Amino acid sequence: MAAGSAAKKRVPEPLVVLEEFLPYRLNVLAGLTSSALAQIYAERFGLSIPAWRVIVTLGQYEHRTARDMAPDGVMHKSTVSRAVSALEKRGLVVRRPNLDDRREELLALTPAGRAIYEAVAPQALAVEERLLSVLSPQEQRTLSSLIDRLTRQARQLAPHGSEEDEA
Structure with a gap:
């Protein structure tokens, strides 16, 4: 075999082109978005991603159990x-007895926790607005619908949910 023919050896086509692989692309988008948000809640308030999710959940629902929050934020209990x-x-958080189920406690924000939520939430929404600003209103609605559909499908593919702590 000539030396030139070894150099012409065919490289197999890749099975997956990482930069085109949807899970990878979604992870990159989530990571970059998390980094932008972390500048608000991590650097300014010293909150981890799971802590931020707890603060936001309690800010939205007033009180929840840890069991209720786990699937909401796709976090392990x-x-x-x-x-x-x-x-x-x-x-920042207080525990109260759950009168409906003595095995669990209800979690709620303290006034200091509520103040962090009220300070961070508008800034987080501003990051979201800046991210979405490259899309028209119709594209934003379409994206939201597509994300909902993909999320439902992903939940069926992984029925026990993810225990990731990203985004």
């Missing part, structure tokens, strides 16, 4: 529990 403990130590 133990991740929520650790975040709640850290927030409780900082005086």
